[in-house]
Amino acid sequence: MPGRVTHDSRYLQDLVGDALARGCAEVITAQPNDPVEYLGQYLMRYVKNVEIIGDYTKDKEAQLEAKKAELEAATAAAEEASKKSETRQEAVVELANTILEPRELLQKAVDLIVKHTAANCAYAAAVAEPEMADWPAPEDPEDPAAQESEDEPDPADVEKEGEEGEEGDGAPAEPEAGEDEEGDEEGQGKGPKIEAPIDYSRKYLSYIVATAGQEFLISTEMYRPEPPAEEPEEGEPPPVPVPFTFRIIDEKRPMIYAPNVANEPSIRFFRHFPKLGAYQACGVCCPSNGEYKAIIAADTLFPESAGQPLSQEDQDFIWHISRALSQAYDTVERKAHEQTSSKNAKEDMDKLKKTLHELAVQPQEEPATNESAEGELGAEGGEGEGEAAGEGEEEQDGEDAVSVAKAELKELTEALRAAKTATHTASKKLSLSQAVLAVIKDRVKDVAPDALHTMRHRSAVPQATFQVIKAVLHVLGKDPETFSNWKRAFSYFNKDLFKEVQAYDATQERKLDAWARARRCYKALPEEDTGGIGTTAMKMMEEEMPNTHLGVLLFMWLKLVRKVARRSVALHEAETAEKGLTEQRAAKEEELQKAIEAKAEEQAAAKKAEEEEEAARKAEEEGEGEGEEGEGDE
Known part of the structure; x- marks a missing residue:
């Protein structure tokens, strides 16, 4: 039908019409x-061209999609990198403004490194100075110096404090006229004082924090090797190189980096097993004085990590963390110094000494029980003496059992009276020492918060104070390995330490081994010519912790604990002696009573025998008289 579009014609128009029209044209x-034939060949070429154009179009579309995906990935990566950079920067700024204890700062820093870098292991070490060595006790135990003598000089004998005159305790002598002026004139024209450079030659690295899996480092120290001999002998091994990390403080290099530790011969492995991977360490240097306080390090050692080098971004982040840590360290130390210097405990110590002096010189009342006991002893002794005198008048020889017993009883009574006096004196001395110790304990309790804050926030070791703290820990029965250095002793710097000091029973029997170790600690302090701890050591402890004088207080606590223990033993011995004499006197009284009874029985028997003899004599005389009368009658 003309003008009607059938389904078949529509099909041909849509799929073949364009190609056929082009071919016909x-x-x-x-x-x-x-x-x-020409039309057929054209149609075949047309089909191939369409396929080529289709493939090209698909390739173009795929390329466009790939470029789009790449652009989106790059944009996302840039956004992620920007976000990561911002996060890192925020972490660095936050760390720089953080005020925590030095150990907490270091722990936070290593945690940030592991969180934001490819390093799976991070750790930090304090640049530590060797602690003061303990006093070397003589090898011979019989050496008098190795034994604690009863009369060992006791500079903390505060019970006698103030008994001597106050001569020499006044204000320092004023300078003569013109002395200050001369000093000022001499000082004019001089430049600013130049601080001596810090000597790191004796310092070592004490690892104090580490990430999970590296906790073994916390009990590790890294020391310098022994210097090689000037003239090494043949066959000696080559000298051990100084560990790689020491370059930071020896060469003043803020950062060191090794892409592969296997290529660095001076690197030491803590477990003595070589590994592969990168290692980076940065110094924590206080901006105020340029002193290196700590080292922070990270690694990618295999198998804990991938063993690959650190990226430049990771290296930069670790470096920025060390700078932020340096700033935070400086702020914390400055604040700790301000708090320590804001208060001086000298005035409080003077009040303490005055209180102890008043306690020592106050009059002591005699206990009523002692007076009554002495009265009883005196009455009994007088009665015994009277009886002995009376019996002496009756007995011509005076050497019988009763007289001997009464003489011995008199001696025992006098000895018992002396023993009671000794017990009373020992009890008074013990009570006085306990009262003094209680005052010192109260003072230690008062300074505990400030002392703990100072100990936990300072990086330098208070050498003299630490020796006294070690002695206290020995006395408290702690394991010496747990406080062999300042780092290990840090675990005791809490309220429990002061609670144990408060609760310690000084009257208990002393553990001589622990006290011998404690003695080696405090005898390492500078001594006077008299052999006791002198003013130099006391001044050191006062300067180390001027806000509390903790070292001085704990040293006084040690001496008073020892004194209370000794006086407790003396009281026990006096009480034991008194008890023994009391028992002997009671036994002697019983013996005297028996002797008196025996003597009375003997006297009664003798009197009876005498009476019987007299009666017999009289009877005999009467018998003889009667016989004479009978003879007279006869």
Whole structure:
């Protein structure tokens, strides 16, 4: 039907019409001899061209999609990198403004490194100075110096404090006229004082914090090797190089980095097993004085990490963490110094000494029980003496059992009276020492918060104070390995330490081994010519912790604990002696009573025998008289 579009014609128009129309137009233009063949070849070329164009279009679309995905990935990566950079920067700024204990700062820093870098292991070490060595006790135990003598000089004998005159305790002598002026004139024109450079040659690295899996480092120290001999002998091994990390403080290099530790011969492995991977360490240097306080390090050692080098971004982040840590360290130390210097305990110590002096010189009342006991002893002794005198008048020889017993009883009574006096004196001395110790304990309790804050926030070791703290820990029965240095002793710097000091029973029997170790600690302090701890050591402890004088207080506590223990033993011995004499006197009284009874029985028997003899004599005389009368009658 004309004008009607059928389904078949629509199909041909949509799929074949365009190609056929183009082919027919090409045939008309070319007018070949065989138009049908020409049209067929054209249609075949048309199909191939369509396929090529389709493939090209697909490739273009794929390339566009790939570029789009790459652009989106790059944009996302840039955003992620920017976000990561911002997060890192925020972490660095936050660390720089954080005020915590030095150990907590270091722990936070290593945690940030592991969180934001490819390093799976991070750790930090304090640049520590060797602690003062303990006093070397003589090898011979019989050496008098190795034994604690009863009369060992006791500079903390505060019970006698103030008994001597106050001569020499006044204000320092004023300078003569013109002395200050001369000093000022001499000082004019001089430049600012130049601080001596810090000597790191004796210092070592004491690892104090580490990330999970590296806790073994916390009990590790790294020391310098022994210097090689000037003239090494043949066959000696080559000298051990100074560990790689010491370059930071020896060469003043703020950062060191090794892409592969296997290529660095001076690197030491803590477990003595070589590994592969990168290692970076940075110094924590206080900006105020340029002193290196700590070292913070990270690594990618295999198998804990991938063993690959650290990226430049990771290296930069670790470096920025060390700078932020340096700033935070400086702020914390400055604040700790301000708090320590804001208060001086000298005035409080003077009040303490005055209180102890008043306690020592106050009059002591005699206990009523002692007076009554002495009265009883005196009455009994007088009665015994009277009886002995009376019996002496009756007995001519005076050497019988009763007289001997009464003489011995008199001696025992006098000895018992002396023993009671000794017990009373020992009890008074013990009570006085306990009262003094209680005052010192109260003072230690008062300074505990400030002392703990100072100990936990300072990085330098208070050498003299630490020796006294070690002695206290020995006396408290702690394991010496747990406080062999300042780092290990840090675990005791809490309220429990002061609670144990408060609760310690000084009257208990002393553990001589622990006290011998404690003695080696405090005898390492500078001594006077008298052999006791002198003013130099006391001044050191006062300067180390001027806000509390903790070292001085704990030293006084040690001496008073020892004194209370000794006086407790003396009281026990006096009480034991008194008890023994009391028992002997009671036994002697019983013996005297028996002797008196025996003597009375003997006297009664003798009197009876005498009476019987007299009666017999009289009877005999009467018998003889009667016989004479009978003879007279006869």
